[in-house]
Amino acid sequence: MLLIHCPYCVDTLPELEFAYAGEAHIARPANPMSQSDEEWRDFLFIRSNPRGLHAERWRHIHGCGRFFNALRDTVSDKFSVTYKAGRPRPDLEKAVQVPK
Amino acid sequence: MTHFSALSLLKNALTGNKNWTEQWPDAQPKKEYDVIIVGAGGHGLGAAYYLAKEHGITNVAVIEKGWLGGGNTGRNTTIIRSNYLYDESAKLYDHALDLWDNLSTELNYNIMYSKRGVMMLAHNVHDVQSFQRHIHSNRLNGVDNRWLSTAEAKAFCPPLNVSPDARYPVMGAALQMRAGTARHDAVAWGYARAAAKRGVDIIQNCPVISIRRAADGSVDGVETAKGFIRAKKVAVSAAGHTSVIMQSAGVKMPLESYPLQALVSEPIKPVFPCVVMSNTVHAYISQSDKGELVIGSGTDQYVSYSQRGGLPLIEHTVAAICEVFPIFNRMRMLRKWGGIVDVTPDRSAILGKTPVKGLYVNCGWGTGGFKATPGAAHLLAWTVAKDEPHKLNAPFTLERFTTGRLIDEAAAAAVAH
Numbered sequence: 341m342l343l344i345h346c347p348y349c350v351d352t353l354p355e356l357e358f359a360y361a362g363e364a365h366i367a368r369p370a371n372p373m374s375q376s377d378e379e380w381r382d383f384l385f386i387r388s389n390p391r392g393l394h395a396e397r398w399r400h401i402h403g404c405g406r407f408f409n410a411l412r413d414t415v416s417d418k419f420s421v422t423y424k425a426g427r428p429r430p431d432l433e434k435a436v437q438v439p440k
Numbered sequence: 441m442t443h444f445s446a447l448s449l450l451k452n453a454l455t456g457n458k459n460w461t462e463q464w465p466d467a468q469p470k471k472e473y474d475v476i477i478v479g480a481g482g483h484g485l486g487a488a489y490y491l492a493k494e495h496g497i498t499n500v501a502v503i504e505k506g507w508l509g510g511g512n513t514g515r516n517t518t519i520i521r522s523n524y525l526y527d528e529s530a531k532l533y534d535h536a537l538d539l540w541d542n543l544s545t546e547l548n549y550n551i552m553y554s555k556r557g558v559m560m561l562a563h564n565v566h567d568v569q570s571f572q573r574h575i576h577s578n579r580l581n582g583v584d585n586r587w588l589s590t591a592e593a594k595a596f597c598p599p600l601n602v603s604p605d606a607r608y609p610v611m612g613a614a615l616q617m618r619a620g621t622a623r624h625d626a627v628a629w630g631y632a633r634a635a636a637k638r639g640v641d642i643i644q645n646c647p648v649i650s651i652r653r654a655a656d657g658s659v660d661g662v663e664t665a666k667g668f669i670r671a672k673k674v675a676v677s678a679a680g681h682t683s684v685i686m687q688s689a690g691v692k693m694p695l696e697s698y699p700l701q702a703l704v705s706e707p708i709k710p711v712f713p714c715v716v717m718s719n720t721v722h723a724y725i726s727q728s729d730k731g732e733l734v735i736g737s738g739t740d741q742y743v744s745y746s747q748r749g750g751l752p753l754i755e756h757t758v759a760a761i762c763e764v765f766p767i768f769n770r771m772r773m774l775r776k777w778g779g780i781v782d783v784t785p786d787r788s789a790i791l792g793k794t795p796v797k798g799l800y801v802n803c804g805w806g807t808g809g810f811k812a813t814p815g816a817a818h819l820l821a822w823t824v825a826k827d828e829p830h831k832l833n834a835p836f837t838l839e840r841f842t843t844g845r846l847i848d849e850a851a852a853a854a855v856a857h
């Protein structure tokens with residue numbers, strides 16, 4: 341079971357309290373009317389799906405109820421960091437060794 | 441290699457089974473092939489077989505990072521059925537069912553296809569309506585699927601708990617009689633053997649690191665752990681790892697990779713006559729010929745390449761099984777495992793050409809592509825050989841995510857194998 345740190349509750353809690361909510365930092369287009377079909381495709385459907393560090397949203401559904409973001413390694417499933425929604429993605433790439 | 445027959449069995453039995461030859465040679469890569477297939481799962485091996493058999497293209501390599509059949513082909517719960525809602529899917533999966541029918545004879549390899557019937561349980565009004573809609577739509581497509589009352593469901597599968605105060609009451613079920621199971625490893629081995637016999641090289645323990653493109657943008661070959669191998673046509677059939685490989689050719693995919701888990705019990709005498717699926721409570725069960733109960737669950741919630749998955753999901757699945765089949769609640773489970781499944785936004789596969797000349801992709805089969813194995817393989821071979829899709833896979837393009845012409849089995853079924 342994953343142990344996940346909620347940055348609002350400042351507590352590390354079992355996965356069962358949380359709901360995964362997809363890749364993070366995919367911003368809704370500011371001006372939907374001017375989007376091309378390709379831009380809509382990228383926004384709606386294309387996902388980075390990396391083997392390595394993944395920025396993703398989680399929601400503390402059985403706790404504070406709030407959304408936050410996390411960087412997690414998709415090979416080891418280990419979390420590197422969780423951070424509040426609205427914050428930019430922390431630049432860990434240089435610091436963290438990504439196993440291949 | 442030896443042709444399997446009653447006579448060859450007898451002959452080898454009399455000589456102490458010491459004279460069987462290897463089923464396929466362990467090939468080392470040549471410098472160049474006409475076609476390279478990335479991934480030796482059932483789909484990739486089958487595609488190589490059909491390329492050789494139906495299109496006369498035998499200078500083919502199937503390149504596998506681990507051992508053949510070690511991906512989802514060897515990890516799945518082997519449910520085979522074709523009662524999908526939309527016309528495109530029903531035709532595609534029914535094409536596969538037609539091929540399953542004769543596959544053991546065709547490959548001279550017993551793949552143990554058993555048409556024991558797949559029964560899908562309805563636990564609430566929504567399930568009843570949705571399954572009946574599937575049944576009507578299937579009938580229009582000539583796909584076998586029928587409605588069973590609660591009593592009929594119980595008669596078809598005696599271990600089922602149909603008590604009205606059950607936690608998951610059974611309000612009826614949809615039954616496809618042509619559906620069933622097959623021996624997953626045998627499918628990979630049978631295709632591998634039949635493809636190798638026709639001259640295909642099967643190269644194991646050789647990860648494809650990236651796809652190399654020529655100056656004009658078309659495919660030039662693949663970089664592998666055993667060096668560069670040239671080919672003007674490359675077909676990627678790598679299930680959960682497709683995004684990573686396609687990325688190396690500059691193609692971003694509408695895919696996410698999730699762990700999907702399964703488990704088996706200790707072996708017991710035959711007690712379970714069919715396959716039962718319960719999409720609502722996420723539990724899928726059948727009994728193997730060895731006697732083990734084979735139990736499948738839903739995907740874990742987060743993307744991962746770990747081939748592991750979390751225990752909470754197993755607990756949830758087993759709890760559901762014990763509610764629906766209380767007879768099993770003191771059984772011991774022997775082992776559990778996970779595979780990495782590639783899920784598309786509409787839960788339909790992608791099988792066709794890509795924006796890169798000479799690059800083809802077969803992926804997005806997610807939690808339910810074992811049943812499609814012969815069909816997908818056959819259509820991938822066609823698409824690669826003719827450089828255009830067969831009419832059955834023509835709707836399953838990558839472009840549908842740009843045009844919006846989705847085949848939305850996700851909305852139709854929520855989740856299903």
Ligand SMILES: Cc1cc2nc3c(=O)[nH]c(=O)nc-3n(C[C@H](O)[C@H](O)[C@H](O)COP(=O)(O)OP(=O)(O)OC[C@H]3O[C@@H](n4cnc5c(N)ncnc54)[C@H](O)[C@@H]3O)c2cc1C
Binds near residue numbers: 478503779
């Ligand atoms: C637990 C579980 C239960 C399932 N239950 C069912 C079911 O009941 N019914 C059903 O129809 N489907 C089921 N599925 C789905 C089904 O297993 C798959 O859709 C199907 O087997 C896919 O076949 P494939 O040949 O495309 O993929 P795979 O068998 O996964 O083959 C892909 C191959 O590509 C190789 N590969 C990956 N990356 C590289 C690389 N870089 N270089 C070289 N090789 C590479 C992999 O090692 C792998 O062997 C289940 C899946 C799982 C995990």
Ligand SMILES: [Zn+2]
Binds near residue numbers: 400403406
């Ligand atoms: Zn919280």
